[in-house]
Amino acid sequence: MINGNRLTKSAIRWGMVGGGKGSQIGYVHRSAAMRDGYFDLIAGAFDLDADRGRAFGMELGLQADRCYPDHQAMFTAEAARPDGIRCVTIATPNNTHYPITKAALQAGIHVICEKPLTFTTAEALDLQAIAKARGLVVGVTYGYSGHQMIEEAARLVADGTLGKIRIVNLQFAHGFHSAAVELENPAARWRVDPAFAGPSYVLGDLATHPLYISEVICPHLKIRRLLCSRQSFVASRAPLEDNATVLMEYDSGAVGTCWTSAVNAGAMHSQKVRVVGSKGSVEWWDEHPNQLRLEIQGEPARLLDRGMPYLHPQSLADDRIGAGHPEGLFDAWANLHYRFALAIEAHEEGDPSRVADLRYPGIAAGVEGVRWVEHCVRSADAGGIWVDYA
Ligand code: NAD
Incomplete structure (x- = not known):
């Protein structure tokens, strides 16, 4: 049962690309990732329009200097900080998933990416190879599977x-x-x-x-x-x-x-x-x-x-409230996010084998x-x- 108990040692410092004001899926990502305290939103490049993205980040409570004009500025700056983000969610239109995921992985940042992961299988396999070589997690938000x-x-x-x-x-x-x-x-x-x-x-x-x-x-x-x-x-x-x-x-x-x-x-x-x-x-x-x-x-x-x-x-x-009370899509997404967090922690501790049986949509599902x-x-x-x- 999920009832405030945390399965990881600490909240993961987390950023977002896309999911800006008025986007369809950004709010679902934030609700799911932060529901049980597994992810802490501290940085973002939320919008194609840099000013709108910055204003939105500050509305969400982020520090101004961590609201970035674009993903590359965020990955470069965050990778150089001792308290930089460990994971980024990519909630942008499909054409950007491959280059942004690749840039994040190359900066050593775990990724949670929207589907479809890429346009081509070759691109998806490329991401899989980079993630494997660098020991990084790529989660893919097939959110309904968390029911x-x-x-x-x-x-x-x-x-x-x-x-x-x-x-x-x-x-x-x-x-x-x-x-x-x-x-x-x-x-x-x-x-x-x-x-x-x-x-x-x-x-x-x-x-x-x-x-x-x-x-x-x-x-x-x-x-x-x-x-x-x-x-x-x-x-x-x-x-x-x-x-x-x-x-x-x-x-x-x-x-x-x-x-x-x-x-x-x-x-x-x-x-x-x-x-x-x-x-x-x-x-x-x-x-x-x-x-x-x-x-x-x-x-x-x-x-x-x-x-x-x-x-x-x-x-x-993953029961949160007992039978009879309806649970919904936000809960299903949160169920995936605690698994993403467990997988990230296991990879960072150099022991991915301990999550070998953990069911979550990862890079293989994306491919x-x-x-x-x-x-x-x-x-x-x-x-x-x-x-x-x-
Ligand atoms: P949307 O058009 O409503 O929102 C896209 C957001 O991304 C906007 O805020 C836009 O400004 C921002 N953006 C676009 N390009 C950007 C860039 N290069 N850098 C930073 N921000 C950028 O789109 P949406 O409906 O939220 O869909 C986003 C992604 O989520 C798509 O890949 C879609 O397939 C996926 N999606 C998944 C589910 C699901 O159930 N998993 C549901 C809906 C959408």
Whole structure:
């Protein structure tokens, strides 16, 4: 149970790039990182507009000389200080993730980066190599994976309750961009511009979330090949898709599908992960994240609830308030952040092996998300053909 107890020795001196005033995800990062006192925000280059970023940093309580005009100024100055930041979060549009993460790692600073980690697998592998060589952590904010019932689903697969896994159905299909909202909304505009978003829109922006959750629930499944079809129902978004369907075949003989969309008119998030085995199925839905539906063939369906004693002990480890009280996205993100902190401390103490079993989305998850999107785009742009997964 999480109840004010700290698992690391000290708060990590922490900075942010992006996540400035009015940004969509900056506040979620700050809430999650500081919720349990694992990170202490002391520096930032929060905004493309240096003056606005500086004013915002001071509004957050930072010292003026630690509100920087850009990331490079921050990394250079902070790396030279004995009390400089140990970790930086990168919450900027996608096109900047690779150069800013690389610069941070080269300055010896751990990174928490937004997804998608990079545009290409080659870039993501480059970051992985630098992080490994320098003994640094790169966390990737697949935030939904911090929900406790994901852990329970993973346990039910691992202990054989579902039998042999046959089918994985993934979905993240909201309706908020059913019309060309990007004409009015700057945060939507960059998402449909390849120069800022990269080779995809919804595949990278949305689908990589349930993809990572499926990797957590079914770590044994390895994709053998996939086929993707993608469309731009709002035509001005082409070549970036606002809807896509992916078929996957796994080495084990299991099969998967993923439907991702920003034009699922009327839908809220509709992020669902359903895993079907030879004996039963589990289904998790991010709009009701405290529940997990468990269906065993021939038995009445069960709705398992977060925080209940019938869950696996590991599924209770992140309980903050007891069953019945709803926990949400901020809690899920905070659950990832204490793991990022534990991983950072273990790496700094030269003992990364002690966090080998700690489940958090790290650089490998970041690489995998980029690799998956790259394969999807290659398949779709070749007319929707099967491509081997390598
Ligand atoms: P946004 O457009 O709302 O905000 C971007 C912020 O970054 C702004 O404050 C902008 O001024 C700042 N910025 C841009 N370039 C910068 C630079 N070079 N240096 C410093 N600051 C810079 O974008 P957003 O919706 O918050 O998305 C940011 C990132 O977070 C994207 O990669 C997106 O995919 C990701 N995201 C992830 C989740 C999630 O669930 N993990 C949710 C939303 C967004």
